[in-house]
Amino acid sequence: MESKKPLGEAGEDDFVGMAMKFSTPDGDLLEYRVIGDYAYVRADAESLGKAMGTPMPPADELPEEAGAFKKVLEGEWVKFDYKALEKAGQEELGEEAGASAEPSLDPKTQKKLLEALREVVARDVEFTTAGGEDGTEHISATAPFRTLITDLFGEIRPLSKELPPGVELPTAADLKDAPDSKVTADFTLKNGELTEVYVDLAKLTENAEVKKFGLGLKLSGGTKPTAPAGATELKPEDLMGAFAGAVAPGDEEFTEGEFPEDGEFPVEGTE
Template identity: 35%
Template sequence: MVLAGGLAACGTVQQLSAADKVSKAFGKLGDGKTFKVELSVEATADQLVSFGKATGDPIERPAAEALAGLSLAVSVSADRPLKEFGAVKKGELDKLADDKSLALEYVLAGKDGKVYADMRQVDAKTYLKIDAEGIAKLAGEDPSEVRAMADEMPAELKVFKDALAGKWLTFDPKLLQELNKAPKGKSSTPSATPSVDPKVAEDLMNSVKDVFSRNLTFDDKGTKDGLDHVVVSAPARGLVNDLLKAFKPLSKDVPSFGKLPTAAPTDVPDTKIGVDVYLKDGALSSVTFDLAQLDEKAGPGVHLPVKAAFSKDAAAPQAPTGATEIKTSDIESIMTSFAKGPGGNGVTPAEPLTDAQIKELARSGMSEAQIKMMNAGGLGYQDIKDMLALKS
């Protein structure tokens, strides 16, 4: 682990021992075939209201009550140890959409167990169920507006009425990939994914290790109730500044890194911050952090704790029964509905494209699904052709 590797360069024996504990605990996360992490707001409604008042961004009591205890759980289950999946190790779960050997689930829920959203990937199919009215309440909006929206939807948008009614939907992830397929244009070529020279990557890793060795401290707080407690601390502004300097040399290899700031944003506090790490039998149990540490306006006595709880005993996500399938025609229907606008008004409907026109336009690299949706949205053959010409 980079943290422990950095401390190996310099640090006390106690720090090295504590860092080694944390390093090994994180390293064990991918040993099993299942894994679950649950991110939760541990702050009470009173703490949320106090934090909002102190930082100048008030939080209404109803919203604070809803946010207190809110959690997002992510579960992963596979037919082999997770560490064997490269995408899992890199946190690139979106690249696993076509992998039938792995199942995923994301659940957004309240402290009372109320589920606001549940998304699953099982056998390379995606399933989704939302509590639209509950989410509206969570956002401080009027849930009656959700009901009104559902009532106004025409019959051809049944799949979306089902979604607002809290029913399960399902779709093939390839549908989204098809809709997001970018047109190549006449003279353009596919852009290659930026690659980093192995030597540059090695230098970056060494630089990051050096940053951690100079900034991080690991303090072993002992054991209580079967949990080992380690506090990881660092000066916030100094750590961010040093990490930015470490990543800067990569800007010529990865263009997006060139957009990174040259110094820590002014709202990063110039104080030491700490993260509490809890281990059970050498495995990572939970990590807690007080977000109030990141805002100097919070002041003494103001706290906003959040927690990440880890488990390797998660139940495998299952495919729900009776889910309504979303098809390309459903997407086209909602595009047509938006084009018409409330009461059937809106843009002037375009002349339907012929099969020959669709095939001709598709030679640009744009998918037929995209072309049909643009036509349903009010764009005619020449409109789409002109747009593609601008992209070439």
């Protein structure tokens, strides 16, 4: 991620580039970049479909109206103007084009939420530190999971009227079945800068089939996000055309009021 300002001070308009990649030991599944007004996507559609349990159709089976969307299924880079796509989506839903963005938190509410978080962390979390070689420092933060999230939402609940419309906070009753085992997050710092965070997610369930399931986040200098060369532009109408051809030829069509026998649908995955 690239920002005009330090990430802790940056607002939405300060981010000028972002790159994200999802991979497995067998290769890359999905790569996504945002540079300026354009988003860029490349995917291994076949492997991604298998991983999600939803097989992707071959590119040559899509209708001509799908246009550049076929490039997605062929594993090539495509790009689209995400603002134009958002506008098209609003028009498709019958919303007024150019509608204002969803309301966000005002600075005063953000400050109150941050103070609430600090109070809960100071009260519920135990910290231990250990020094290492070459300016390395290790910090462990341990807390009972249910207690931590219950107290956190308890502090936030008085601010619920200041949150954007539609935000619903879980009640204490909703959280009562959350595991209350102690969870530890390990932080590694190098010369005062955070370089790695590690959490054992197996601690969050009382019936884990594995003894340890680690989630690690490593931070480094990174590389400058750049636009990939040769990306094919994907228009909003290409996406609409691809979805319009999602039902393969030969599938039965049902008019309103008609249902197949035994409640079974011929299109796989339909509910």
